Amino acid sequence: MQEKLTMQQFMDLTLDRKQQYVLKTMNLESFWVMGYIRNPVDEKPFYFIEKLINPYTTMSLDVHIFIDISLNNGVYCSLPSGAKRLEDGTLVIAKVKLSNESKIKEGKIFSTTHIDVLVSENSDEILSLIEKTGMDLPIVALTRPAYYDRSNREFDELTNIVRNVAVQERESIKKLTEQENKKLEIQFKKLEAEEDNLNKKQEEHLQKEEEVLQESKKVNKKIAKLNELGFSIESIKIEDRKSELPKFDLPNKQSELIKLVQEQLALRGYYYESRFLRQLLLSLTTGQMIVLMGPSGTGKTTIIKQLADVIDANYEIIPVQPSWTDKQDLLGFYNPIRKLFVSTPFLDCLIKAKNNPDKLYFICLDEMNLAQIEYYLADILSIREVPDERLRLYSDFEYEQNLSEIRWFIQKVLKSNKSIEEAIADGDIDSMMHFEMASRYTNMQRYLPQLEIPSNIRIIGTMNVDGAVQAISPKIVDRSLIIPVMKQSKKEIIDSQKTIGRYPLQPAAFSSESTKNISSALRSGLNKIQQELTNLNITYNDRVEKHVHQYYNAAHDFEIKTKQQLDDLVVMKFFPRIHNTFEDAQIRGLIEQIKSELGEDSQAFKKLEHMQSRMKETSLLSYWS
Known part of the structure; x- marks a missing residue:
């Protein structure tokens, strides 16, 4: 190299x-x-x-x-x-x-x-x-x-x-083919020998299992006779296979789910505070993209894996690469040479979710800020905001052109009047060109020109933050819920009598059906804090209002108190837009308002205090410091 x-x-x-x-x-x-x-x-x-x-x-x-x-x-x-x-x-x-x-x-x-x-x-x-x-x-x-x-x-x-x-290449392929054929022949003989050996072992195992079963029946008969004589002896029970993790009944109230999830995570050896789990579960219910930001080693990627295990969901961890520059790095691209769509784990996960609508899927974009987020994710975020909008993978014309070529091949080369599906399903592939056409058609049917993003998908990004981290652009902040993840305390460890198991939640459990208007108490607190932020030239659009409404309805279903809702929304939606130079006098009103509405023990007040201390060192008041 x-x-x-x-x-x-x-x-x-x-x-x-x-x-x-x-x-x-x-x-x-x-x-x-x-x-x-x-x-x-x-x-x-x-x-x-x-x-x-x-x-x-x-x-x-x-x-x-x-x-x-x-x-x-x-x-x-x-x-x-x-x-x-x-x-x-x-x-x-x-x-x-x-x-x-x-x-x-x-x-x-x-x-x-x-x-x-x-x-x-x-x-x-x-x-x-x-x-x-x-x-x-x-x-x-x-x-x-x-x-x-x-x-x-x-x-x-x-x-x-x-x-x-x-x-x-022809010479290279010829040599490689000869080498591969020799390897395959050796492997085939090895597999035959292993298969014979495995069959013998399986027969021996089945025979021993049958012998044990017969012996246990004889012993149980003797035990039954002894019990008839007045003895009290339990029969022998034989378990031959380890059972799967048990699936527990879902709670009657959604408000109980946070505690149950926290309990199962603790049993698995992972400790997360109820406040963080509340923010995560409610954010998942809104359906919006979630960004977990915090220092390295605080369990941002781990929670995605373990939460998926607890609620019986699927997940895909996709490490973002610094070289990503457009949506092709995330979704794949159409190869005009071979006329095939080259997919990615992200797109394959979308297709799996589409084919399994009753299963929840998490897609984790790990360390998403290693590349410019707008470059590779802009299309996804924009499409998710428009009802029934589809993701464009390649042109409809290219798709129809491919179908025309395959039909021509079937009619003119194979001399067949069968439909494409019948010709492909025939299975009698006798040439490389025939195989190419079959591969192209299979690829086309899996990767159609347009794809609707399934409603059972949740996109979660992780960000490692340090003193040099770049702030996320307003476009990404407006379309996301930002959850700070710090080192989790073990003070809330629950002494549970349950064993490790799962709560099989379907996607419907993470889509709030409430359409209630925001309570007057929450609206009043939001307006006062927004006014102070407006004084700092920080304004918010209708999209933020939509997210606030979605979070409120999810929180209502979970029976979350108004003060907790306000604290969450300030930290997750309002503060992430703060990234500018200010004087202490300019932010005094904001500090007093947060203190008045939420108190000094609130997450918002502590976050603002930290931002202010950093401002004294850098002259920059930033959520991302």
């Missing part, structure tokens, strides 16, 4: 060494890249090639080739006068070269010209030249568009690249 350099180390290389370094670190065979056209809004004489793809691997181009500098995942190209402008989203391949030093320092590693940009329309011409099929070839073969009238130099060069790669 090529060791990565700093930008300055790269600049000190000769041009030839620079080219070798870029090709090796990006895993390119030559300076050809693929991407999608994006035109400027005002139709200026240039365009961009973005979302670059490595044509030799069909994966996104790895532009993280320097230790200290991030590169743009795109190429700038000027548009000559009179040249035809390509449409946005057009898939192209471009012959690129290294930019000059000043451009590279700006993060623009490649440059190209319009004459070196070719449109991808179909691969048949090149595939026929190299005698390969689309299934055999792991790179995109591209042809010139009809209007592209000039010499065949670039076209021939691309064809040679494709041919060389195909020949090398």
Whole structure:
């Protein structure tokens, strides 16, 4: 593997060494890249090639080739006068070269010209030249568009690249196939021997089990006779299998659930305060995204796993990567080369939830602030706010085009009048192309162009905070409930007589049906605190009001007192917007109002005190400090 350099180390290389370094670190065979056209809004004489793809691997181009500098995942190209402008989203391949030093320092590693940009329309011409099929070839073969009238130099060069790669891969695949066949043969013989041995052991076990059963019957008969003679002896009971965790009856009142969950967590060796569990369970009931923020080691990820176990839910832990830049990193992407959708654990969990509507699913985005949250999660958050809105994975046209190709294959190649479902279910796959079509159809049916986010999904993010943590943007704060997670006290340990078990809660238990208007007491407290925040130029929109209403109705179902509701909402919805420089005199009114409404023992007052102490050190009053 090529060791990565700093930008300055790269600049000190000769041009030839620079080219070798870029090709090796990006895993390119030559300076050809693929991407999608994006035109400027005002139709200026240039365009961009973005979302670059490595044509030799069909994966996104790895532009993280320097230790200290991030590169743009795109190429700038000027548009000559009179040249035809390509449409946005057009898939192209471009012959690129290294930019000059000043451009590279700006993060623009490649440059190209319009004459070196070719449109991808179909691969048949090149595939026929190299005698390969689309299934055999792991790179995109591209042809010139009809209007592209000039010499065949670039076209021939691309064809040679494709041919060389195909020949090398054919030899590599041949060797790998031979090696795999030998390994499979050895493994098959080993498995046969293991299976024979297992069958013998199973027969011996069953025989011993039957012998024990017969002996126990004989003993029980003797015990019965002794009991007839006046002895008191219990019969022998034989348990052959360990039973599953017991499932307890659900409480009559939702207000009892917090204590029962706390009890089961303690029995498992995990201690969480009732206040935190209250905030978490009520937030889950609202259906909004939840962000658990706090120092490392406070049990943010653990509570998701253990709570899922207690309430018999499913969960998926997804570690967020610093390299995530758009929704493809979270949801996957459509591969235009193989014409398959490449999924992710996040999307697969959404599909599982859709297929199991009676089961609750938690998706945990672990350390979600390692990447810019808006980049990869914006679509999810926006769609969840619109009723019946669907998540777009790829275009409907691409889906219909795929179906048309599969139908053509069945009718023209297989010479069959069967429907696609019948042809796929037939099971008599006799060629690689047939297998490719079956795989494509199976993939299409699982990953449809649009997906509705199931109502039994709950998205929970975790954030490790320290002195250098960045505040979450207002867009994310407005669409989330932020729950601080500190080190949990063991003062509330419950001496339970129960054993470890589960309370099988269905999604309906986490969707409040109440539509009550917010109580006058809560409304009064909210208005007073909001007024003080307005004096600090911190305002809130209708979305916040919606979340307050949802939380209030959930809290009403759980019989939570008004003062606790107010404390929760101030900490989880109002304070997260505080991130600015203030003088002590400016926040005095807010401090007094919180003290008056909630008292000095409230979580909101203690949080504000901590924020104020940090402000004296940094001059910044921040919820995230």
